[in-house]
Amino acid sequence: MANENVRRLAPLTGVLFVVLVFVSFIIGGEPPGADDPPREIVEWWADHEGQTIFGALLASLGAVALVFFAATVRRALRRTEQAMGVLSMAALGGGVVAATGFATDSALRFTLAESAEDIDPAAVQALHAFWEGFFFPMVVGIGVLVLATSLAAIRTRVIPVWLAWIGILIFVVSFTPAGFIAFLASALWILVVSVLLWRQEPAAAV
Numbered sequence: 316m317a318n319e320n321v322r323r324l325a326p327l328t329g330v331l332f333v334v335l336v337f338v339s340f341i342i343g344g345e346p347p348g349a350d351d352p353p354r355e356i357v358e359w360w361a362d363h364e365g366q367t368i369f370g371a372l373l374a375s376l377g378a379v380a381l382v383f384f385a386a387t388v389r390r391a392l393r394r395t396e397q398a399m400g401v402l403s404m405a406a407l408g409g410g411v412v413a414a415t416g417f418a419t420d421s422a423l424r425f426t427l428a429e430s431a432e433d434i435d436p437a438a439v440q441a442l443h444a445f446w447e448g449f450f451f452p453m454v455v456g457i458g459v460l461v462l463a464t465s466l467a468a469i470r471t472r473v474i475p476v477w478l479a480w481i482g483i484l485i486f487v488v489s490f491t492p493a494g495f496i497a498f499l500a501s502a503l504w505i506l507v508v509s510v511l512l513w514r515q516e517p518a519a520a521v
Contacts, residue, residue, distance in 0.1 A: 323516050326391075329384040329509025333502045335377030336417065343370040343424065349444035353436035356443050360431035367428035371421040378414040378421070384509065385410020388464055391512055395471035405463035413456025420449055454489055457501050462486040464508065474511055478504070 343366065347359050360367065385407045392403035423446040431439050465482030468474045482504055488497035 324513070325383060325387045326509050326512035326516055328380040328387065329505045329512075332377045332380040332384055333506050333509075335373050335380060337502070339370040339374035339377065339421075342366050342373070346443070346447075349440065349447045353440040357431045357436050357439050360427045360439070360443075364428040364431075367424050371425040371428070374417050374421040374424075378417040381410050381414040381417065384505070385414075385460055387512060388460070388508070391473050391515070392464065392467045392471065395473060396467060402463045402467040406460050406467070409456045409459025409461075409463060411456070413453050413460060416449075416452025416456055419452065420446070423449060454494065454498060457498070457505075458486045458489045461501055461504060473515075474508055478507060478511075 344363055346363075347356050349356075388410070389400075389403040389407040392406060393400050396403050423442065427439065427442055427446065461482045464474070465479040465486070468479035468482075469476055481500075485497050485500050485504055488494065489501070491497075
């Protein structure tokens with residue numbers, strides 16, 4: 316019975332991932348820019364230490380949820396895929412890459428918040444600049460997860476075809492100046508897919 320409950324709820328880890336990550340960044344607040352004075356950057360991280368560390372921990376848990384969601388997607392795709400199941404493997408790989416990115420982002424935030432007053436302000440500014448530009452692993456990972464799932468769904472219908480085409484569009488836009496909008500859209504896409512897979516789960520084979 317416990318295994319059945321885990322299997323039944325596993326698709327909802329996508330919802331959990333989105334909620335945890337967005338709450339994490341809302342809690343974290345809006346830091347100064349990397350080109351602001353070093354002392355101002357140091358003071359911001361020091362003043363927001365508690366909430367930043369809490370937010371980083373939430374995002375880390377979100378990364379864990381993302382790995383389980385990606386594994387759930389792979390299982391759903393694998394039921395209908397043929398041959399080597401390359402697309403389902405790519406979806407899982409994309410989720411792992413993105414989760415690693417979110418975990419690393421959390422580590423950078425944690426380090427900045429905990430050590431901002433203990434290291435040279437110039438070093439804090441450099442680390443802050445690195446953190447500010449550290450988004451490619453998340454974009455690439457989520458993009459691969461969305462694209463691989465969408466391409467597989469066009470043939471297997473594991474999710475509606477219209478949603479698959481939206482996923483492909485999200486992937487393309489992710490690598491344009493409107494990438495941030497696409498990233499937000501990918502979160503909504505994951506929410507929808509998570510719920511759809513959850514609704515399909517009772518009829519799925521063990």
